[in-house]
Amino acid sequence: MSPTIxxxxxxxxxxxxxxxxxxxxxxxxxEATGPQPVTMAKALNTALAxxxxxxxxxxxxxxxxxxxxxxxxxxxxxxxxxxxxxxFDTPLAESGIVGMAVGMAINGMRPVxxxxxxxxxxxxxxxxxxxxxxxxxxxxGAVKLPMVIRVPYGGGIGGVEHHCDSSEAYYxxxxxxxxxxxxxxxDGYRMLREAIDSxxxxxFMEPKKLYWSKDLVDLAELRTAHSAAAQAGTSSxxxxxxxxxxxxxxxxxxxxxxxxxxxAAEAAALExxxxxxxxxxxxxxxxxxxxxxxxxxxxxAVVIAEAHGFASVSSEIVARVQERCFHHLxxxxxxxxxxxxxxxxxxxxxxxxxxxxxxxxxxxDLQWEN
Amino acid sequence: MTISANHTAPQQASMAPTGNALSETAKKFGISAEDYMLxxxxxxxxVDPDGRLKPEGEQGTEPGHEYxxxxxxxxxxxxxQLVVGRRVNDQNSALxxxxxxxxxxSSHGQxxxxxxxxxxxxxxxxxFPTYRDAVAVMTRGVDPVQVMxxxxxxxxxxxxxLKHKVGIQCTPLTTQLLHAxxxxxxxxxxxxxxVVLAMCGDGATSEGDFHEALNFAAVFHLPVIFFxxxxxxxxxxxxxxxxxxxxxxxxxxxxxxxxxxxDGNDVVAxxxxxxxxxxxxxxxxxxxxxxxxxxxxxxxxxxxxxxRYRENSEVAEWRAKDPVNRMRAYLTDRGLLxxxxxxxxxxxxxxxxxxxxxxxxxxxxxxxQELFRHVFSAPTPQLKEQSxxxxxxxxxxxxxxxxxxxx
Numbered sequence: 004m005s006p007t008i009x010x011x012x013x014x015x016x017x018x019x020x021x022x023x024x025x026x027x028x029x030x031x032x033x034e035a036t037g038p039q040p041v042t043m044a045k046a047l048n049t050a051l052a053x054x055x056x057x058x059x060x061x062x063x064x065x066x067x068x069x070x071x072x073x074x075x076x077x078x079x080x081x082x083x084x085x086x087x088x089x090x091f092d093t094p095l096a097e098s099g100i101v102g103m104a105v106g107m108a109i110n111g112m113r114p115v116x117x118x119x120x121x122x123x124x125x126x127x128x129x130x131x132x133x134x135x136x137x138x139x140x141x142x143x144g145a146v147k148l149p150m151v152i153r154v155p156y157g158g159g160i161g162g163v164e165h166h167c168d169s170s171e172a173y174y175x176x177x178x179x180x181x182x183x184x185x186x187x188x189x190d191g192y193r194m195l196r197e198a199i200d201s202x203x204x205x206x207f208m209e210p211k212k213l214y215w216s217k218d219l220v221d222l223a224e225l226r227t228a229h230s231a232a233a234q235a236g237t238s239s240x241x242x243x244x245x246x247x248x249x250x251x252x253x254x255x256x257x258x259x260x261x262x263x264x265x266x267a268a269e270a271a272a273l274e275x276x277x278x279x280x281x282x283x284x285x286x287x288x289x290x291x292x293x294x295x296x297x298x299x300x301x302x303x304a305v306v307i308a309e310a311h312g313f314a315s316v317s318s319e320i321v322a323r324v325q326e327r328c329f330h331h332l333x334x335x336x337x338x339x340x341x342x343x344x345x346x347x348x349x350x351x352x353x354x355x356x357x358x359x360x361x362x363x364x365x366x367x368d369l370q371w372e373n
Numbered sequence: 374m375t376i377s378a379n380h381t382a383p384q385q386a387s388m389a390p391t392g393n394a395l396s397e398t399a400k401k402f403g404i405s406a407e408d409y410m411l412x413x414x415x416x417x418x419x420v421d422p423d424g425r426l427k428p429e430g431e432q433g434t435e436p437g438h439e440y441x442x443x444x445x446x447x448x449x450x451x452x453x454q455l456v457v458g459r460r461v462n463d464q465n466s467a468l469x470x471x472x473x474x475x476x477x478x479s480s481h482g483q484x485x486x487x488x489x490x491x492x493x494x495x496x497x498x499x500x501f502p503t504y505r506d507a508v509a510v511m512t513r514g515v516d517p518v519q520v521m522x523x524x525x526x527x528x529x530x531x532x533x534x535l536k537h538k539v540g541i542q543c544t545p546l547t548t549q550l551l552h553a554x555x556x557x558x559x560x561x562x563x564x565x566x567x568v569v570l571a572m573c574g575d576g577a578t579s580e581g582d583f584h585e586a587l588n589f590a591a592v593f594h595l596p597v598i599f600f601x602x603x604x605x606x607x608x609x610x611x612x613x614x615x616x617x618x619x620x621x622x623x624x625x626x627x628x629x630x631x632x633x634x635x636d637g638n639d640v641v642a643x644x645x646x647x648x649x650x651x652x653x654x655x656x657x658x659x660x661x662x663x664x665x666x667x668x669x670x671x672x673x674x675x676x677x678x679x680x681r682y683r684e685n686s687e688v689a690e691w692r693a694k695d696p697v698n699r700m701r702a703y704l705t706d707r708g709l710l711x712x713x714x715x716x717x718x719x720x721x722x723x724x725x726x727x728x729x730x731x732x733x734x735x736x737x738x739x740x741x742q743e744l745f746r747h748v749f750s751a752p753t754p755q756l757k758e759q760s761x762x763x764x765x766x767x768x769x770x771x772x773x774x775x776x777x778x779x780x
Contacts, residue, residue: 062562088562093589093592094585094588094589094592096584096585096588096589098551098581098582098585099551099554099582099585099586099588099589101551102548102550102551102552102554102555102582102585102586103551103552103554103555103558103589104555105551105552105555106551106552106553106554106555106556106557106558106559107555107556107558107559108555109534109535109540109552109555109556109559110499110555110556110559110560111559111563112559112562114555126581129545129548129582130548130551130582133545133548134545134548134552137529138541139747139748139749139750140529140747140748141528141529141530141541142530142533142534142541142747143528143530143743143746143747144746144747144750145533145534145535145536146533146534146535146541147750178748179748179749181749201750202750203749203750241753241754287753288753288754288755289753289755291754291755292754
């Protein structure tokens with residue numbers, strides 16, 4: 004692509020409300036109506052495009068997000084549609100990307116930035132911890148940072164080292180950051196739109212092994228639902244979902260572990276056990292209410308996560324459930340997590356990742372004899 | 374918000390190779406791009422330590438690196454701020470000794486840099502200061518007591534960055550330079566002519582964010598002036614341990630921007646160099662790097678003991694180069710400063726010192742519930758729970774205290 008600035012009206016940034024509506028409806032009409040098989044990648048890509056149409060202060064930048072469309076193609080076509088002013092490649096420097104986004108957010112923009120891989124976000128740690136998370140608090144709300152840091156995370160893709168970390172605990176541990184992680188295609192769209200709309204900074208953790216998973220969704224309907232919710236000022240932030248109802252025990256999972264938990268529940272059903280699956284959705288803010296309600300109902304729980312178990316989001320969930328549901332518990336809460344080892348090489352990751360059998364073993368251990 | 378269309382003008386094309394614009398700016402001065410980027414062979418200095426204007430041939434200027442003398446009104450205003458800044462520095466250090474402030478990193482000796490950094494900017498411009506730049510922030514127009522709130526200890530920051538277009542005083546080194554780059558980038562996308570001044574010290578140039586900020590600013594061709602106050606020490610570590618570059622200003626070349634060195638205790642030279650930098654940046658030259666050669670006259674903070682790492686003789690040498698005395702001598706000699714004006718300026722400085730003493734002596738009431746109010750735009754359920762927990766604790770404390778009192 005030529006380095007010169009494209010002169011299309013949208014590249015100029017003159018996205019009038021009418022243009023945005025026209026473009027959105029054009030995009031909508033180009034889509035087949037009714038539920039279609041859609042990948043998570045497509046849903047995220049559509050969410051970015053729709054957010055950029057709706058608000059010209061939404062900017063997308065990072066490494067390879069422009070011409071290439073991102074190494075996972077999540078930003079595919081955005082530069083062509085919106086111009087190099089609004090979706091562009093930066094020098095290879097993650098702290099620079101986050102720090103520049105902070106400045107842009109200070110000055111009226113809504114940056115949506117991509118950290119290419121989980122472990123590549125670490126150079127930006129200082130900016131995220133010391134500024135992104137704290138700016139609102141230290142200025143008593145005078146400076147808001149409406150920015151989204153997209154982090155493709157987790158394993159299961161046969162990636163080499165530094166490409167498969169589950170880094171959510173670092174962000175969840177930091178006061179001032181919201182941490183979202185979708186597990187379904189519809190949530191990919193819905194939650195990314197909500198993250199971009201949020202006046203608080205959101206670390207948006209995308210389970211990379213789910214990028215190519217397909218659900219039957221109607222993107223046009225999701226778009227309409229988002230507009231209606233945004234107008235009404237409602238949001239699904241902070242609300243976990245009951246991904247599968249059940250009565251005997253609760254599996255609590257998020258992001259890449261939700262499909263694994265669902266598969267385990269399916270297998271357990273064949274053995275006559277009814278497992279409820281909770282998809283946490285937003286790690287911060289955490290939905291204590293939905294999670295605790297489920298465990299009070301079933302009396303048993305297993306928390307599932309790819310990340311190392313020690314000092315993790317899964318340990319936090321266990322602690323919170325125990326504090327709220329102690330008298331309803333028929334058994335200690337179990338966890339199925341990654342081992343406390345550096346993420347393994349591709350040929351070994353199957354031994355590391357929580358799988359259906361390990362989850363069922365944990366369920367079997369929930370003192371059913373009592 | 375609408376991004377205006379005029380940023381598509383060719384000279385503002387952020388993705389265009391910056392070499393062209395750099396060459397264009399160099400051409401203005403009739404020199405090569407290399408000569409434009411490289412600092413002049415000597416630092417720019419105009420008024421010597423005794424307050425005498427140096428002959429033009431000895432000001433360090435050379436073709437393309439020429440700097441007109443700032444106007445009299447600007448110089449007199451700068452002097453007034455120098456006197457106020459010095460008084461503020463010394464007042465704050467006294468307040469720390471009296472236990473009124475937790476800590477104060479003084480810019481005593483660096484007031485010329487502080488004042489020039491604020492005065493070179495227009496109202497719409499932005500400044501991103503460090504923890505040692507309180508005087509610059511104040512000179513920019515922020516209420517002195519609000520500036521010192523960070524050191525008073527009742528909150529992390531006391532002023533509204535958006536209202537004053539001044540970033541928070543930043544402690545993590547050079548992280549604020551990237552915020553400066555982002556503010557400039559956003560302004561440029563909207564077609565605004567904002568210039569951003571980003572401040573850091575000599576030790577900070579070793580940080581990774583220094584590199585990333587300069588590179589981003591250059592690649593995106595942004596109107597950012599990186600202003601390095603080389604005060605010779607990073608707490609105890611001298612500059613020689615940070616860099617063996619010919620000068621910090623020489624680092625500019627590696628990023629494809631112009632660098633310049635200036636006598637950091639000469640407010641006349643500082644204003645001349647910074648004024649030109651602001652003008653160039655506003656006209657589309659891209660970023661610039663200015664190194665001010667100055668000295669941290671006092672310890673890093675009150676908690677530091679500078680006798681452990683430097684000789685008194687070195688400090689004495691720099692005392693003779695004091696920026697305030699130098700300017701007083703120069704302006705008096707020029708006939709711009711007489712006893713009446715000096716008295717008025719000293720009274721102004723004293724009034725600010727009084728304001729600080731009163732503002733920082735107040736036993737500021739703190740509201741514990743404020744702890745939960747600003748973490749997010751609205752408190753999460755968990756923060757509401759924790760807020761209730763603390764409220765309950767305090768209510769029980771108060772109840773038992775009043776019970777005790779009733780006994």
